Amino acid sequence: MxxxxxxxxxxxxxxxxxxxxxxxxxxxxxxxxxxxxxxxxxxxxxxxxxxxxxxxxxxxxxxxxxxxxxxxxxxxxxxxxxxxxxxxxxxxxxxxxxxxxxxxxxxxxxxxxxxxxxxxxxxxxxxxxxxxxxxxxxxxxxxxxxxxxxxxxxxxxxxxxxxxxxxxxxxxxxxxxxxxxxxxxxxxxxxxxxxxxxxxxxxxxxxxxxxxxxxxxxxxxxxxxxxxxxSDKSKMIEVPSEAKCPVCGMYVSKYPKWVAQIKINDGHVHYFDGVKDMMKFYFEPAKYEHKHNNDQISEINVTDYYTLESTDGKKAFYVIGSNVYGPMGEELIPFKDEDQAKKFMADHFGKRILKFEEIKKEFLF
Structure with missing residues (x-):
């Protein structure tokens, strides 16, 4: 008591x-x-x-x-x-x-x-x-x-x-x-x-x-x-407190506004402290000691910058080159809505808006 x-x-x-x-x-x-x-x-x-x-x-x-x-x-x-x-x-x-x-x-x-x-x-x-x-x-x-x-x-x-x-x-x-x-x-x-x-x-x-x-x-x-x-936590990506980013090793739950995740068909989930690390993993999972290929991915989710809601990563719009930095420095900033991405790019000196399929390894700084 x-x-x-x-x-x-x-x-x-x-x-x-x-x-x-x-x-x-x-x-x-x-x-x-x-x-x-x-x-x-x-x-x-x-x-x-x-x-x-x-x-x-x-x-x-x-x-x-x-x-x-x-x-x-x-x-x-x-x-x-x-x-x-x-x-x-x-x-x-x-x-x-x-x-x-x-x-x-x-x-x-x-x-x-x-x-x-x-x-x-x-x-x-x-x-x-x-x-x-x-x-x-x-x-x-x-x-x-x-x-x-x-x-x-x-x-x-x-x-x-x-x-x-x-x-x-x-x-x-x-x-x-x-x-x-x-x-x-x-x-x-x-x-x-x-x-x-x-x-x-x-x-x-x-x-x-x-x-x-x-x-x-x-x-x-x-x-x-x-x-x-x-924010409404029911609409955010839920991260276990012990989850670490497989790319940088940081605890992902410490950075809720930057969380991204990749779900595998077998039920396994990878959590990342930003889209940049998620994409590094997406392009080269073997580099981070994981053997699955992209055909085995069931979902990719990112956190919308303004609403902090979970957003389909393959349908999101990403601003690169802005003056807003994430836990790992320069970042791809995700948005569910393209108009919001344009507004952010204008406000924060972004260089370009990319769709998921337009992201290349050379854009990962």
Whole structure:
């Protein structure tokens, strides 16, 4: 029961942007917060986009080997960066819950699972500069004592489950964000983003939207990061979480707006993180350790760029040479409707529209 209550608390916090320091344990007065960034994203987490002073007591700051610094609202978001960029990290700091100063995360003592709310997780994680302070906090609020490495490992293992829960909670925000983006923003100014925070910074730096309050700006950023959240999932290509692209090896479910699939007569399905990789496979399946030929293909489906709906790949229209990039860089952008393909080509400097049978190996960059 306690874990269920914790999950509800942390999910509710994802859509709250104006709580005062008295209403939320993690929050502090802005004058007491140390923000390590100096650009337009300095006040929000680069992963989830949440306000850093409102979730300050769980904040982590990372310095990368190239000297760049980022700040994250939680160990959950820090773990996300560790998963993708561990080899680029120089050092990590964490806010000491008592002093509100940054300390070396490697030397910090964490209390995991206390009765205080977690940030981006139902299992709270608060750091302390000494074991004595951690034990004192533990006696009052419960939880277990752990090192940074132990706490980070727990955060990494929980990422998939927690991100799925977060995505479910973000659906109504994404739907609102979609409406706001289409009515109050320059829809020609868009691209793919690696995080909500990255999308939010892009919106600010490029003045994409007019007269958006902070909560609606967050909603638009959530939509742009993962437009699939605002789409009818029953019309999208469903991808198993463990499915990897046979061409590049990436997990396809991470890129729902780019999914393509090839179904074989024997029931086997190949999933791809873009049309480009799908076509590479289509032309040379043996190169990727598959022996079937194209006569054994029962279906080819791609994701329409605007609607995100599953579309017959052999009937779709593909724009090449645009300024919109997919997970693997330059991409063939698919559309169910030729007029939409023409509109996209005009808006994004596309060079040509191809039908499926017109795609050649030499067009695959």
């Amino acid at each position: 306690r874990k269920v209550i914790g999950l509800l608390i942390f999910l509710s916090a994802l859509i709250v942007t104006n709580l005062s320091a008295d209403e939320m344990f993690q929050a502090v007065d802005p004058k007491d917060a140390t923000l390590v960034k100096t650009d337009s994203s300095k006040e929000f987490c680069n992963v989830c986009g949440m306000h850093l002073t409102k979730f300050y007591k769980t904040s982590h700051a990372t310095e990368f080997k190239n000297g760049h610094k980022e700040q994250y609202c939680s160990l959950h978001c820090q773990a996300q960066i560790e998963e993708d960029h561990a080899d680029k990290i120089k050092n990590i700091q964490v806010v000491d819950t008592n002093s509100l100063k940054f300390i070396d995360a490697k030397n910090a003592i964490y209390v995991v699972g206390s009765s205080k709310p977690g940030t981006m997780t139902p299992v709270s994680k608060y750091a302390f500069s000494t074991k004595e302070e951690a034990v004192k906090f533990q006696k009052e609020f419960g939880g277990e004592i752990h090192t940074f490495d132990e706490s980070l490992d727990m955060a990494k293992k929980a990422l998939i489950k927690e991100n799925n829960a977060i995505d479910e909670k973000r659906v109504p925000m994404a739907i609102k964000g979609k409406k706001a983006f289409e009515t109050m923003c320059d829809t020609k100014q868009t691209k793919d983003f690696n995080s909500v925070g990255e999308a939010k910074q892009y919106l600010i730096d490029n003045n994409v939207c007019k007269n958006l309050n902070p909560q609606m700006m967050q909603a638009v950023a959530i939509y742009l990061y993962n437009p699939a959240l605002a």
